[in-house]
Amino acid sequence: MxxxxxxxxxxxxxxxxxxxxLVFSGYVNVSEEAYSKCSASFSCGIFTGIGYPFWRNxxxxxxxxxxxxxxxxxxxxxxxxxxxxxxxxxxxxESQVLRIAKTDFMxxxxxxxxxxxTLDFNLFEYTLSDQNASLLYDCDHLTEEQPRxxxxxxxxxxxxxxxxxxxxxxSSDELSRRCKISLLIPVLEIFAxxxxxxxxxxxxxxxxxxxxxxxxDQERCRDCHFSGGKCGYNRTINDFTCFCSHQPSPRTCFRxxxxxxxxxxxxxxxxxxxxxxxxxxxxxxQHP
Ligand SMILES: *[C@@H]1O[C@H](CO)[C@@H](O)[C@H](O)[C@H]1NC(C)=O
Ligand SMILES: *[C@@H]1O[C@H](CO)[C@@H](O)[C@H](O)[C@H]1NC(C)=O
Ligand SMILES: *[C@@H]1O[C@H](CO)[C@@H](O)[C@H](O)[C@H]1NC(C)=O
Ligand SMILES: *[C@@H]1O[C@H](CO)[C@@H](O)[C@H](O)[C@H]1NC(C)=O
Ligand SMILES: *[C@@H]1O[C@H](CO)[C@@H](O)[C@H](O)[C@H]1NC(C)=O
Numbered sequence: 001m002x003x004x005x006x007x008x009x010x011x012x013x014x015x016x017x018x019x020x021x022l023v024f025s026g027y028v029n030v031s032e033e034a035y036s037k038c039s040a041s042f043s044c045g046i047f048t049g050i051g052y053p054f055w056r057n058x059x060x061x062x063x064x065x066x067x068x069x070x071x072x073x074x075x076x077x078x079x080x081x082x083x084x085x086x087x088x089x090x091x092x093x094e095s096q097v098l099r100i101a102k103t104d105f106m107x108x109x110x111x112x113x114x115x116x117x118t119l120d121f122n123l124f125e126y127t128l129s130d131q132n133a134s135l136l137y138d139c140d141h142l143t144e145e146q147p148r149x150x151x152x153x154x155x156x157x158x159x160x161x162x163x164x165x166x167x168x169x170x171s172s173d174e175l176s177r178r179c180k181i182s183l184l185i186p187v188l189e190i191f192a193x194x195x196x197x198x199x200x201x202x203x204x205x206x207x208x209x210x211x212x213x214x215x216x217d218q219e220r221c222r223d224c225h226f227s228g229g230k231c232g233y234n235r236t237i238n239d240f241t242c243f244c245s246h247q248p249s250p251r252t253c254f255r256x257x258x259x260x261x262x263x264x265x266x267x268x269x270x271x272x273x274x275x276x277x278x279x280x281x282x283x284x285x286q287h288p
Contacts (some may be wrong), residue, residue: 018049030062036245038063044070047091052221052231053214060234062241065216067123078103081124081212084117089209096218097127101209105185109203110154111134112162114181117210125209131189133167137205139179148196149175165202167192186210220251227252 037060041051055064057071070088071078077088079100087106090099104112119125123218137154138161149166164175169184176182187195189207194200217240221231222240229252234241246255 004162016222023049031243031246031248034060034062034232034248035230038232038243039232040225043078044072045088046075047077047088049093050091051225051232053216053218062234062243063230063242065123065233066235067216068214082118082120084113096214096216097177098124098213099188099209099211101207102185105206109152109206110156112183114183116184123214123216124212125215126186127213128189129188130186131167131192132169132184133187133192133205134169134176135183135185136164136166136170136176136179137161137183139164139175150195150201150202160163165205167195167205189216223252224249227254229253 003284038055039059042056042059044054044056050070053065054070055061055068057069061069067081068079071080072144078085079088079098080086081100083176085103086100087103088098088100088129090097092098102112102117117177138156141162148168149164152163152165153160154163156160164179166175167187167193172177182283185206187205187210188208191205195202195205219242220242224231227242229242229244229249232241232243232248233239233246240250240251242249242251249255
C-alpha cells in the first residue's frame with residue numbers, strides 16, 4: 001500500500017521535474033495520431049503507390065493538400081478542380097502529371113454544365129501535350145464538311161439540335177457565331193490528330209482527357225519522407241507539415257539531438273525527455 005503511494009508520488013515528482021506535460025498536450029497527440037493515420041503510399045481506383053499531395057477521402061484531411069483529395073470508388077479515382085469533377089486516367093508521380101477527363105463530358109456530351117472549366121492555376125498548369133478543342137451546341141445547319149470538325153446531335157428544348165466538335169479550337173469564325181453555346185475543352189494533341197485522321201471518335205478523344213502538371217513543391221515532402229516522417233498539411237497555418245512519430249515539423253524529422261542529461265533543461269525535445277524517463281524507470285525497477 002505505502003509502496004504504491006511512494007511509486008505514484010515518485011512518478012509525480014519525476015513528471016514535474018522533467019516538465020513532461022508537453023507529451024500529453026493535444027499538439028503532440030494530434031501528431032502521433034496523424035503519423036499513424038496518414039500513409040506514405042496508398043491506392044485509389046486502379047492506381048497504387050499514390051502519395052502526398054494526394055489523400056483519400058476516407059483519410060483525415062491533414063494527410064494531404066486540400067486541393068488534392070481523391071474520391072475512390074471501385075476502379076475509379078476522381079478529383080475536384082475548381083468545383084468540377086474529373087476522372088483520373090493516369091498519374092505520373094515522377095513528372096507530377098495527371099491525365100484527367102471531365103466527368104460530365106465522359107458520361108454524356110449533351111448533358112454537361114455549359115461552362116468553360118478552368119484549372120486552379122495555383123496548383124496546376126496545362127502541359128505541352130494539350131490542345132484546346134471547341135464544343136459547339138445548338139447551331140444553325142452548316143453544310144461545309146471538313147476533317148477538323150465533326151457533327152453530333154443533342155436534344156435541346158425537346159428537339160434534335162446540331163452540335164459540333166472541332167480541334168484545334170475555333171476562335172470567332174462563322175461557325176461559332178452560328179451556334180448558341182461554345183465551350184473550350186482541352187484534349188491531348190496526339191488524340192486530336194487521331195480524330196482529324198478519322199481514327200478516333202469525339203467520345204474517345206474526350207475520354208482520353210488531357211494532362212495537367214501539379215506545381216506545388218514536392219521537395220519538402222521528399223525530405224520529410226527521407227527522414228522517416230509522413231507528409232501532411234496543416235490547415236490552421238495553411239502549409240505543409242511533416243508528421244514525425246512525436247511532434248510535427250515544418251520539414252524533416254531529423255533533429256540535432258542534445259545530450260540526454262540536458263533534456264530536462266529543454267522541454268521541446270520530447271523524445272530525448274522520454275529517453276531520460278525510461279532510464280529512470282529502469283533504475284527504479286532494478287532498485288525497488
Ligand atoms: C489522443 O487522441 C485520441 C483520439 O482523438 C483521444 O481518444 C485521446 O484521449 C487523446 N489522448 C490524450 C492524452 O489527449
Ligand atoms: C497545426 O498548427 C497549429 C499551430 O502550430 C497546431 O496547434 C496544430 O496542432 C497543428 N495541427 C496539426 C494537425 O498538426
Ligand atoms: C486553352 O484555352 C484556355 C483559355 O483561353 C487557355 O488558358 C489555355 O492555355 C489553352 N490551352 C492550350 C493548350 O492552348
Ligand atoms: C418535352 O417533351 C416531354 C415529353 O416528350 C414533355 O413532357 C415536355 O412538356 C416537353 N417540354 C417542352 C419544353 O416542350
Ligand atoms: C468559353 O470560352 C470561349 C473562348 O474564350 C468563349 O468564346 C465562349 O463564349 C465561352 N463559353 C462560355 C459558356 O462561357
